[in-house]
Amino acid sequence: DQQVKQNSPSLSVQEGRISILNCDYTNSMFDYFLWYKKYPAEGPTFLISISSIKDKNEDGRFTVFLNKSAKHLSLHIVPSQPGDSAVYFCAASMRSNYKLTFGKGTLLTVNP
């Protein structure tokens, strides 16, 4: 039973354009959501997060949107840069137990 789903295994965009990565979840008890970025042969690194009491959080070129009624979140990267090429994991938690549930990841390729 996959509680966090990233239905697009890969995404390719041109440099300078917007990248939109999507994530759906099924467990309504999740109240905190995170995006991690992973380069090959490295561990994931934290990118941005959002609490369920918000619907948007922005950090520089990265913005995460949360639609609780649809159980959907998305990560927007504007403008996209070649260095953004990586696998992006969506993760969710119930703040009461601090454990993360990860999606399968989306490979983003930003073409120069």
Added chain:
Amino acid sequence: NAGVTQTPKFRILKIGQSMTLQCTQDMNHNYMYWYRQDPGMGLKLIYYSVGAGITDKGEVPNGYNVSRSTTEDFPLRLELAAPSQTSVYFCASSPPGLYQETQYFGPGTRLLVL
């Protein structure tokens, strides 16, 4: 700060052999975690610890054991290696409190069981 370090980077094991994957963090984080990532899959939690002397099972604990005798170290033990344990293993840590979900990951250990 080195952050989270893992050794070895890569290991080949024969079926039935044992090994310990080492994980150390120098950020004085209370919480530590072990994940495995299979190809094309997300990270699955194996074991976690909320402090020295306290460990608990995650989603996929079978075939593994852990101990936490110090805040810094959280080794993962494979007793009888099986091909199904071929994976990339990540150790992570996080501080207690408001940002406890923000986990810091090590570079991973790639394990091949033949």
